Amino acid sequence: MMMQRTTRLQGKKRQKTPWSAYLYVFPMVVLMGVFIYYPIFVNFYYTLYNFSAFSLSHTFVGLGNIRLLLSDPVIATALRNNIFYCLISIGFQVLLALGLAFILEEPLYRRFSTVFRTTYFIPVLISMTIVAMLFMQILSPRGLLNSFLSLFGGKVRTGWLGRSSSAIFCAIFMSQWHSMGYTTMLFIVDIQKIPTELLEAAEIDGANRIQRFLKIVVPLVREMFFVVMVTTVSGAFLVFNDVYVLTRGGPGNSSTTLAVYMYDMAFTQDRMGYASTIAILMFVICVILALTQRRLLRTGKG
């Protein structure tokens, strides 16, 4: 119906003042063209060169940067870390958050749920820089975590951020702490749209809590589930702030991610061409995910 309406309207306007239509969209087109599309386009060209941010000389290297990318062990580390990020985030921010949302919407817990979900949401409101600086102190050898662990005996002075085995997981768990309340809230909003009658009826039919969750809630929040899934996954592959502030990718490059490594190449080592190549890798991952999202949403709706 809406389609008809707009078409009719558009038909009417067509002859009148098409030029003013262009005026309306002009600022947006210019802005997005300059700040989004032009850079994406030029980035492909940049990968063919080695250059510094401060000189005009470019050295043509052809596919050299791409070859370097494929053989760079740090890229492998970064990808591995991004994948850890992704898997753990799916566990917490998608699966666990959905379960949590369901529980908080259960009548049994309703009297506490406002307090809980509001509290769980607070970290979302706090900028990642602040959270990371807070966690640096919590995780430091003399920090809160170690003094808590010391209660169970012994003097614990582990430098969680200084070991290559634990640094990236510190960042990942910090990120869950920060964002789980957000996805939980999204699921809650969606679950609230489910008619209560539906759940009550299922109960009369003898469905227990788990069955109700799997048979009714999960199918009905499917669309939101895909959305959260894709944002979580792409967030995990683009993550920058968390790691940059908490560990700067260290020790060595052990906790680096694609975005942090790109930043490092571009702005501390001044290897702009290679940094652009890393950006291309992220671009490809991004596009694949966006396409997946569209496909999933379509099936989700169908």
Place this chain on the structure above:
Amino acid sequence: MKKVTCSVKKKKIGFPKFNSSRNQWTLGTVIILFFLLVYFVLVIYPLIWMILSSLKTEREFFRNIWGFPAEFQWENYSKAWSMGISDYFLNSVFVTACTIATTISIAVLAAFGLVLYDFKGKNLILLLGMGGMMFSAQVALIPLYRVIQNLRIHDTYWAMILPYTAFRMSISLLLIRSYFLSIPREMYESGVIDGCSSLGILYHIYLPMSKPILLTVSILIAYYSWNEFLFSIIFIDSRALKTIPSGLMVFRDALNTDYALLFAGLTISALPMVLLFILMQKQFIRGLSSGAVKG
């Protein structure tokens, strides 16, 4: 889906409200409650610790990590505020306000043009406008850095406002456009009859009707630009222009080891969004959830 709903409704008619098993405590439900409490503590305790630590002296912070401060050091807050947080704070407010203003103006104009007119290339422009959502800033950072330099806006407020506007454009356009689509076109026609220009119609009819969506979009933009970090560390060098997320890095370096002061700074910086949330909880959640679903 519709069918299920219908049949449920039918069923419900026959049954009065009953006391369901969903309201009975069992061992399992108590264990779940326990975990909810654990998560609750995990979230709230670090925040309380942050606030308590911000009221300690530097020595207390090191020596007495758990305890209460012997005496509340309120002056940590005034010190942190005057040591730079005030500047970052005002910059954040300014940049956020400007980003909201520019994003909304440009998105409203574009949405209006796209809803009311039919013109050549419209679909392409719509696609480009929405397509921005697919890309995040990281994927073309180096050329963007060059663009900022070549426009000679590196290290000015514009180096944040314009990219923020560009990267928030798609979601704003999408939300505003779909809202405009739901406004009956009779409103437009009555405006034409009253002799309004099309911009007049936008200003006098569409905008007043769109207040809720504009509020939602504003919150979405504010949340983004208040927290944005990547652009603000790369495009801004001057301390005087830094916003809170990047300014805190300078603040930390300047302090050396006075963590109590650092925590005071962190607490001040965290406050505005928490307050905004408390004041406008409903709109806030609506804003963020519509941002997620569509974006």
Place this chain on the structure above:
Amino acid sequence: MKRIIALLLAFMMVLSLTTTITASAEEKIKLTFFHRWPNEPKGPYMDEVIRKFEEAYPNIDIVVIDPVLNDSYKEKIRVLIGSSDIPDVFMSWSGSFGANLVKSGRVLPLDDMIAANPEWSGKIIDSQWGPFQYDGKQYGIPWSMDGKVFYYNKTVFVELGLQEPDTWDEFITVLKTLQENGYPHPISAGFQAEWAVSHYLGAMVQRRVDPDVVTKDYALEGDFTDQGYVDTLNSFLELKEYMNEDPNSVDHSFARNLFIDGESVLCLMQLAEIKRVEDGADFEYSFFDMPALPGGLGDPDELEGAPEGMMISAECEHPEAAAEFVRFFISEENGALMTKMTGELSCVEGAVNPDSVSTPIQLDAVELIKKASGTTLWQDNAVDATVASAFMKGGQLLYTGDKTAEQVMEDVRAALELAKQK
């Protein structure tokens, strides 16, 4: 409709104007000045000297470009040097950083100015000129000097009858003794920020590796295959068992705090940090230079730590005024003020004197610098960033046990290849 478009346009223009309006033209000579200390204590010091200068020279107006911290400064000064609005006077590190600026051809050689003012230039400590000489010309005037040394808790040393070590073996013996006497972690270190690693490695490489090889390698003309590098890294690793747990997890200021709190007995710090230590420590302390390494081919009397200095733009319209400003800044009086206000050591002879120091230890520091046979540049200033980063990251990974010294050097050689391609 037009009115609203006009309004929108006006709104945009007002916004853009606010950022472009600058001071209108004036009669006075205007000098732009760029430094990197927005914060206490150096920020207020700079402001104070500028105020004094403007009072003494009412016809000259100093316009300070908003100062930015370390890394941003490095980036921004390079941008400015490449642009048309290069500042008239600016601060620079010595070594390769200064060399890069000079390479642009837009930095003014100062030999004439130095020769014309022998009384002024004669007061600057001799050893500090060298790091600002490029191709036989003097491009920077040294302003503050520094040195990286092991601070030690003298009270503990005296108690246990320990001497300042000269050689590596003596050093290790001292550490062992300390460990046996109630100090399980005698050295405190914080390597979370990479530069802290490079300060260890820079000094140690200088001690161990043949100076000719180092010069060639750092200039990217060598191949970093000398066995000395591997030995250096292994010596560095030897210190791990005497350090606080996981030094990678804490930053340098945390390590300094451990020293001040008396938990550690030694800490590698800059002489410029004396004031910070002085404010907190309730024990006697002193310092010694990095000990000689076994098999070392470098001069063990060199001191790591290059001066910072001032440069003048070759495009400055009023070079005399700029020179006047530099001479005013780097003078006995204002050098003394610097030492007094910031604890940094001025390069001007006599500026660090009993009146300007906050502790006599600062006088010892100047003696130590003067006594040194030469200056070892900070490693991260002495060599290309990619190579320096391979050393620093390698040092961290050596400590986590992820890499051996040989593997670190392989990474350094790989970085060398990349650096050559730049």
